[in-house]
Amino acid sequence: MADLASRITKPAEEPAASNTVPEDSIEGANSVGLVESSYDVEVKLADLQNDTDSPLYSVTSFDQLGLPSQINDGLLAMNFKKPSKIQEKALPLMISNPPTNMIAQSQSGTGKTAAFVLTVLSRVDFTKPEQPQALLLAPSRELARQIQGVIQTVGQFCDNLKVEAAIPGAVSREFGVKASIVVGTPGTVMDLVRRRQFDVSQLKVLVIDEADNMLDQQGLGEQCVRVKGMLPKTIQILLFSATFPDKVYNFAKKFAPNANEIKLRHQELTVKGISQMYMDCPDEGKKYDILCKLYGLMTIGSSVIFVRTRESANEIQRRMEEDGHKVSALHGAFEGANRDALLDDFRSGRSKVLITTNVLARGIDVSSVSMVINYDIPMKGAGDREPDSETYLHRIGRTGRFGRVGVSISFVYDKKSFDALSYIANFYGIDLIQLSPDDWDETEKKVQDVIKSSRARPEYAPNALGN
DNA sequence: AAAAAAC
Numbered sequence: 001m002a003d004l005a006s007r008i009t010k011p012a013e014e015p016a017a018s019n020t021v022p023e024d025s026i027e028g029a030n031s032v033g034l035v036e037s038s039y040d041v042e043v044k045l046a047d048l049q050n051d052t053d054s055p056l057y058s059v060t061s062f063d064q065l066g067l068p069s070q071i072n073d074g075l076l077a078m079n080f081k082k083p084s085k086i087q088e089k090a091l092p093l094m095i096s097n098p099p100t101n102m103i104a105q106s107q108s109g110t111g112k113t114a115a116f117v118l119t120v121l122s123r124v125d126f127t128k129p130e131q132p133q134a135l136l137l138a139p140s141r142e143l144a145r146q147i148q149g150v151i152q153t154v155g156q157f158c159d160n161l162k163v164e165a166a167i168p169g170a171v172s173r174e175f176g177v178k179a180s181i182v183v184g185t186p187g188t189v190m191d192l193v194r195r196r197q198f199d200v201s202q203l204k205v206l207v208i209d210e211a212d213n214m215l216d217q218q219g220l221g222e223q224c225v226r227v228k229g230m231l232p233k234t235i236q237i238l239l240f241s242a243t244f245p246d247k248v249y250n251f252a253k254k255f256a257p258n259a260n261e262i263k264l265r266h267q268e269l270t271v272k273g274i275s276q277m278y279m280d281c282p283d284e285g286k287k288y289d290i291l292c293k294l295y296g297l298m299t300i301g302s303s304v305i306f307v308r309t310r311e312s313a314n315e316i317q318r319r320m321e322e323d324g325h326k327v328s329a330l331h332g333a334f335e336g337a338n339r340d341a342l343l344d345d346f347r348s349g350r351s352k353v354l355i356t357t358n359v360l361a362r363g364i365d366v367s368s369v370s371m372v373i374n375y376d377i378p379m380k381g382a383g384d385r386e387p388d389s390e391t392y393l394h395r396i397g398r399t400g401r402f403g404r405v406g407v408s409i410s411f412v413y414d415k416k417s418f419d420a421l422s423y424i425a426n427f428y429g430i431d432l433i434q435l436s437p438d439d440w441d442e443t444e445k446k447v448q449d450v451i452k453s454s455r456a457r458p459e460y461a462p463n464a465l466g467n
Numbered sequence: 468a469a470a471a472a473a474c
Contacts, residue, residue, distance in 0.1 A: 139471065168473070187473040195474095219472060309469060332471060358470050382468050 041089055044261040046100050059088050065095060070157040071121050078153055084111035086262065087118075093260045094119040099205070099236035101259035103252050105244050107271050108397025109365070109404075112240045113150050116207045119238065120181060121155050123205050129160035130178040132199055135231070136207040137186055137224065139214055141167045141336060142343050143363040147209065148183045166192055169336050173197075186214070186223035193230050200231050210362045211239035212248040212390065215255060228255070242269065242397060243390040267429040269393060274400035274408055275450045277433040278421055279443075281413040287375060288319065290437050294373070294409070295325045297447045298353050301370030302346065304398050305355040308376040313355050316375070320355075331357045362394045369399045370451045374410035377420045387420040389427045407450050409435065 043057070059065055062075055062083055075081070083091065086106035094102050094115070106112050120134040138144040148165045155161040164170070164177055166184025171177055176197030182189070192198035208214050208224060215221050228237075237256040244252065244263070253259065270276070281287050291305070298305075307313050310331040317329035328351045330342045345351045347366050354360070358378070378391035392410075399406025410432070412418045425432050435443045 141472090185472055187471095189473095191473050213471090217471070223472070361470090379469090382470095 041085065041106070042261075042263045043089055043093075044263070045093075046258045046260050057089075057092055059083060059092055065091055065118075065122075067095075067118065067122055068158075070159070071118065071154065073157040074121075074154040075118075077156060078114075080111075080114060084114075087111050087115045089262055090115050091118060094236075094238060095122045099123070101237045101239075101256040102262070103211070103239045103244070103249075103256055103259045104262040105241060105264050106262070107264070107269055108242045108394065109271060109401030111402070112242075113147060113209070113363075113365070114154065116209070116238050116240055117147070117150050117154050120151065120205055120207060121158065123236070124161075124180050126158055126160045126180065128202075129162045129180050131180060131202050132177055132182050133202055134181045134205045134207070135189070135200070135203050135227075136181070136183040136209065137189065137214060137227070138183065138209045139185070139217070139220060139362060140332075140359050141185060141339060142360060143209065144183045144185055145340065145343075146363065146365060151181055151183065166198065167336070171197065186220060186227055190223055190227055190230075193227070203231050203235055205236045205238065206231060207238045207240070209240050210394075211252060212241045212244045213362060215239075215251055216245070216248045225255070243393055245390060266427065270428050270430055271397060271400045273403060273405045274396055275405070275433060276396060276408050276410075276425075276430060277435050277446065278410045278412055279435045279437065281411055281437060284413050286437065287411050287413060288316065290411070291316070291373070291375060292320060292323055292325065293437075293440065295320075295353070297444065297451070298371055298373075300448070300451050302349065302352045302366060302368040303354070303371040303373065304360065304369055304395075305353065305373045305375050306361065306378070306395050307355060307357060308379075310357055312376075313357055317355050325353070326351070327353045327355055329355045330360065332359050358391060358395075360398070361391050364398060365401060366398070367401055367404065369401075370404075370406050371447070372396050372399050372406065372408040374408065377410060377412065377417050377424075379420065387423045387427075389424045392424050393428070405450055405453055407447050409447075 062072060086104060090102060090104045093100065124133050136147055138147060144165055144167050148163050151163045162179035163181045163183065164179035166182050166189045168188055171192060177192060193200055214224050239252050239256050279290060281290055307316065310333050313329045313331050317327050320327045328342055330339060346354045349368060372395055374395060378388040378395065380386040380388045396408035399408065410421055412421050433446060435446060
């Protein structure tokens with residue numbers, strides 16, 4: 001066990017955890033004085049890119065984009081004053097004419113949503129508020145609703161903005177879709193189009209968020225292809241994600257032909273503000289006890305606990321509640337309205353610890369999340385054969401958003417979970433900080449050193465919903 | 468041997 005651990009452990013003389021983003025990685029303060037880590041993006045222009053209409057391949061301020069003043073007012077209201085890296089590179093390419101497809105990759109919490117939301121708003125004709133002109137697809141009900149909220153916030157000064165969520169139970173059975181912008185999940189979107197309750201004939205832009213997941217996952221992939229087949233052939237296609245495994249990337253290039261591309265090397269995918277730790281549990285049974293001991297640290301801010309199955313989410317929630325800890329659980333077996341209420345409570349801080357499945361692994365932006373716990377290491381497929389590096393990155397990306405700091409703690413307890421985590425650490429070229437259940441003072445210190453430093457960060461830094 | 472996503 002010892003040498004297994006050493007493969008993923010920092011040397012003892014290294015500092016336990018950096019509590020701020022390292023100075024040398026500071027590239028520039030964004031709107032609220034938070035730092036954005038520097039990283040190199042590789043921009044690859046499409047063959048037919050027409051540069052005469054878009055001399056600015058990169059902008060350093062939102063003003064340079066020439067967006068309508070109502071949209072700029074929305075950006076101010078959200079406290080976005082300076083574009084993030086992905087925004088400065090991707091936005092000019094996406095809003096230029098003629099519209100060009102885009103495949104864009106950027107770390108979690110660096111402003112991908114605002115980038116495609118601005119593009120969508122720039123392409124909508126608000127004099128036709130009930131004519132669908134933009135469609136955005138997401139892999140979960142929760143993410144679709146969140147994106148809808150961002151559009152409504154950034155677009156709050158646009159007259160006659162109508163955004164509708166195409167998720168189960170949200171669209172009127174009687175009237176169908178009556179909005180210029182539609183954000184939804186693929187199954188519901190397909191259903192609405194088939195029942196002729198969603199007129200797709202005038203759509204100008206299709207955005208697929210978490211695109212690698214959307215195009216690759218069994219079921220989701222076919223649904224996306226089918227939805228695209230129902231849309232106008234000339235539609236602009238924008239694909240976004242923090243992760244793009246090679247195999248999916250090749251498919252993405254066929255799905256969005258002749259696209260401009262923004263890529264990152266996977267060694268550059270990890271967010272520096274997130275201190276990645278692991279807890280060396282003696283056996284599987286002890287995981288629960290250790291989780292309970294961490295409760296005090298979890299509630300310094302808000303925390304998300306990821307487990308493999310819906311059943312264990314329910315089970316752990318029930319046990320913790322019995323043991324006197326306030327915890328809620330959210331997964332896909334719950335009814336829609338219940339899921340909405342649970343996430344709203346978590347966003348508002350009414351609940352501070354949320355135990356969930358991979359349904360919330362991607363995209364969800366709650367700025368108060370300072371700790372993510374991988375109670376189970378994510379594995380690909382039901383066979384549990386291969387570690388799921390992508391899901392790991394998305395899960396820990398629920399913290400450390402927009403330059404904030406955060407902690408992730410992954411639970412390991414046997415050779416298999418050790419091997420899985422070391423595979424992931426090796427994949428991203430990172431060191432993990434070891435925590436021992438036998439030295440609780442040290443564990444608390446390592447975690448607190450990171451989380452308490454977030455005090456230095458402005459509380460009013462924007463999250464996806466502008467609060 | 469999972470989760471998600473449609474009625």
